[in-house]
Amino acid sequence: MEELIEKLKREVIEQLNLEDISPEDIEADSQLFGEGLGLDSIDALELIVLLEKSYGLKIEDPKDGKKIFHSIRTMAEYITEHQKT
Amino acid sequence: MRPVFIVSDNIITSIGTSTSENMDALKSGRSGISMTSNSLLFPSPLPLSLVDSGLLEEQFQFILKQYQKNIEASVFTRLEKLLIISIHKAISHLPQNFTYRKTLFVLSTTKGNIDLLEERYTAHFHHHRIYLWEVARIVANFFGFTNPPLIISNACISGIMALMTAFRYLRAGMYDQAVVSGGDILSEFVISGFQSFQSLSPTPCRPYDASRDGLSLGEAAGTVVLTTEIAKNASSPIRITGAATSNDANHISGPSRTGEELGIAIQYAMKEAAISSGDIGFINAHGTATTFNDEMESKAIALAGLLEVPVNSFKGYWGHTLGAAGLIESIASIHAMQDEMLIRSAGFESLGVPEPIRVIATNEKKKIKCCLKSASGFGGCNAAIIFEKD
Amino acid sequence: MDHVISAYSRITPGQVRVNGRIEYHDENFITFAEFIKPFFKRLNLGYPKFYKMDSLSKLGFIASELVFRQVNLDLYDKKRVGMVLANASSSLDTDLVHQQSISNRSQYFPSPSVFVYTLPNIMIGEICIRHQLKGENAFLISEKFESGLLFNYVNELLQHNRVDVCLTGWVDLLKEQFEALLMFVEPADRAIAEEKSGKTLPFSEAAMDELYKIM
Numbered sequence: 001m002e003e004l005i006e007k008l009k010r011e012v013i014e015q016l017n018l019e020d021i022s023p024e025d026i027e028a029d030s031q032l033f034g035e036g037l038g039l040d041s042i043d044a045l046e047l048i049v050l051l052e053k054s055y056g057l058k059i060e061d062p063k064d065g066k067k068i069f070h071s072i073r074t075m076a077e078y079i080t081e082h083q084k085t
Numbered sequence: 086m087r088p089v090f091i092v093s094d095n096i097i098t099s100i101g102t103s104t105s106e107n108m109d110a111l112k113s114g115r116s117g118i119s120m121t122s123n124s125l126l127f128p129s130p131l132p133l134s135l136v137d138s139g140l141l142e143e144q145f146q147f148i149l150k151q152y153q154k155n156i157e158a159s160v161f162t163r164l165e166k167l168l169i170i171s172i173h174k175a176i177s178h179l180p181q182n183f184t185y186r187k188t189l190f191v192l193s194t195t196k197g198n199i200d201l202l203e204e205r206y207t208a209h210f211h212h213h214r215i216y217l218w219e220v221a222r223i224v225a226n227f228f229g230f231t232n233p234p235l236i237i238s239n240a241c242i243s244g245i246m247a248l249m250t251a252f253r254y255l256r257a258g259m260y261d262q263a264v265v266s267g268g269d270i271l272s273e274f275v276i277s278g279f280q281s282f283q284s285l286s287p288t289p290c291r292p293y294d295a296s297r298d299g300l301s302l303g304e305a306a307g308t309v310v311l312t313t314e315i316a317k318n319a320s321s322p323i324r325i326t327g328a329a330t331s332n333d334a335n336h337i338s339g340p341s342r343t344g345e346e347l348g349i350a351i352q353y354a355m356k357e358a359a360i361s362s363g364d365i366g367f368i369n370a371h372g373t374a375t376t377f378n379d380e381m382e383s384k385a386i387a388l389a390g391l392l393e394v395p396v397n398s399f400k401g402y403w404g405h406t407l408g409a410a411g412l413i414e415s416i417a418s419i420h421a422m423q424d425e426m427l428i429r430s431a432g433f434e435s436l437g438v439p440e441p442i443r444v445i446a447t448n449e450k451k452k453i454k455c456c457l458k459s460a461s462g463f464g465g466c467n468a469a470i471i472f473e474k475d
Numbered sequence: 476m477d478h479v480i481s482a483y484s485r486i487t488p489g490q491v492r493v494n495g496r497i498e499y500h501d502e503n504f505i506t507f508a509e510f511i512k513p514f515f516k517r518l519n520l521g522y523p524k525f526y527k528m529d530s531l532s533k534l535g536f537i538a539s540e541l542v543f544r545q546v547n548l549d550l551y552d553k554k555r556v557g558m559v560l561a562n563a564s565s566s567l568d569t570d571l572v573h574q575q576s577i578s579n580r581s582q583y584f585p586s587p588s589v590f591v592y593t594l595p596n597i598m599i600g601e602i603c604i605r606h607q608l609k610g611e612n613a614f615l616i617s618e619k620f621e622s623g624l625l626f627n628y629v630n631e632l633l634q635h636n637r638v639d640v641c642l643t644g645w646v647d648l649l650k651e652q653f654e655a656l657l658m659f660v661e662p663a664d665r666a667i668a669e670e671k672s673g674k675t676l677p678f679s680e681a682a683m684d685e686l687y688k689i690m
Binding site: 129195199203215217218219221222235236237239240246250254257258259273274277278281332333334337338345347423433462463465466 | 564571603615618
Binding site for chain 3: 016017019020026038042043045046049052053
């Protein structure tokens with residue numbers, strides 16, 4: 001799980017063009033949206049693309065996004081759970 | 086400041102290649118959006134409003150003969166054919182000479198010949214055709230328009246801006262007449278982009294409705310002819326009397342959360358036209374049927390003090406036609422005004438926006454002397470324009 | 476009322492000029508990306524949104540920052556600050572990126588953050604967001620820089636009193652071909668740039684042509 005979390009941090013930084021941020025700056029449990037990284041609605045859509053591109057997981061209902069993308073850890077948990085099936 | 090009149094127009098959509106065919110459909114509640122399977126455009130079926138290609142080719146061949154052009158139709162792109170047919174239908178019956186140096190030609194388009202980026206077209210067309218200035222040059226040359234075209238590419242408000250700019254320049258005496266044309270074609274480029282925004286509805290769009298879930302895309306072309314002088318016996322001429330744009334300065338794709346800035350554009354347009362809310366017979370708003378756009382518009386309408394004014398969107402009939410939208414929706418608004426009819430906002434059942442705007446649910450006869458057309462677009466832009474009947 | 480061009484920025488590969496001063500000069504070839512990012516960092520703006528912009532918007536954004544530093548925007552009602560920009564390539568540089576992302580059906584991942592920049596007026600949106608400018612805005616297209624095209628549009632807005640001031644100019648970028656000329660037009664009696672850096676120019680087609688000639 002920890003390895004996945006580190007990988008995700010790097011992927012998120014790249015997918016969202018967060019150039020002046022490094023993986024060390026992101027806490028696994030910090031909120032991605034709202035304060036923290038200041039992500040917006042386009043970033044939310046990009047994270048959906050990231051899940052599909054890197055992990056083959058399609059999010060059917062974008063409203064599920066809020067729970068899945070709460071933090072890097074919740075993303076990692078979602079990936080681990082759904083990649084099993 | 087000179088008055089600016091609208092003397093002729095044309096609409097081309099999936100419904101037909103004339104304004105009258107389109108108005109008949111709107112008045113009888115017939116939509117041009119249908120489930121379309123076309124793997125060149127999108128991997129799965131989608132509700133789209135596509136112009137009939139067979140009809141397009143047939144009418145374009147006819148025009149080539151009319152203008153005695155010894156050129157193959159295949160030399161022109163789909164968009165160019167749409168624009169040329171539309172302009173021809175708008176100007177051919179008019180007595181004026183549009184190659185006159187005091188004629189302004191304005192073109193509105195968001196993506197021009199964007200389909201040419203596809204591999205299947207690369208060998209067939211010169212790479213210059215991807216540029217919007219080249220599209221404008223080809224269309225202008227076809228008709229012998231003398232002046233360099235003025236090209237507006239400003240997202241979904243381009244159509245209104247094209248009318249607005251022509252209005253401003255004619256009013257100021259810079260030109261005596263204007264041919265304002267606009268269009269956009271459906272392409273894999275555009276459809277895939279909107280899909281990545283998760284903003285496409287799986288069914289025909291429902292502007293302002295509580296169960297709306299996204300927009301439907303369409304392709305279209307439209308043309309309006311403006312002049313500063315009309316025949317003395319012209320019946321109920323329509324004038325443009327006010328217009329304005331503004332910017333939300335909030336987000337590049339999501340609209341303002343308050344609607345204040347669209348409200349500003351509306352208020353400026355009303356002030357320029359010297360009218361008050363009671364003068365406006367109806368508002369034809371943008372109404373794309375996305376959650377946020379329709380919500381924002383309801384707030385803007387409230388802020389502008391226009392909650393009592395009937396509102397509709399035409400996107401349930403034609404889909405969102407991008408660079409053509411502002412033009413064809415303005416044309417339909419003008420004809421609705423002339424025909425004294427409030428046209429039902431297709432796709433609407435029950436109100437699903439925060440402010441109690443009066444969406445037109447069924448057709449209604451009404452004497453209308455003035456209407457407001459508004460639009461908003463990516464980049465936070467907003468536009469409003471006022472048409473009046475004398 | 477007389478209007479003047481009270482500040483301008485001119486960016487071409489290897490050179491940045493602001494109001495006649497050379498702010499940057501490098502004769503060696505470097506890519507646009509190699510140029511714009513360090514230049515942005517030098518400006519110390521603390522605006523991470525910059526990194527999400529496409530190349531065209533980055534260019535226009537930087538060019539506008541250089542101009543706005545020379546004037547005092549707070550003198551004006553932000554709802555009456557106009558923006559009228561033009562170019563030849565529209566958003567073609569980013570269009571090619573989006574097209575690339577959909578060209579292979581087995582690797583079909585269109586990106587919303589790319590697609591949103593496939594409209595040239597987004598650059599205007601970025602500048603408006605940065606400075607909360609809510610006035611008239613327009614994006615026009617022409618084959619080459621045409622001072623008359625911009626002058627007519629801006630002048631009509633000023634004469635009809637729809638805007639008090641206006642940022643106007645040309646921002647074009649396609650791969651490694653790029654250039655920008657942005658100019659701030661304000662009433663002659665409000666211009667403060669004269670104190671900061673010297674002459675202002677009359678707002679005219681001829682003056683705009685002169686500024687464009689600067690390479």
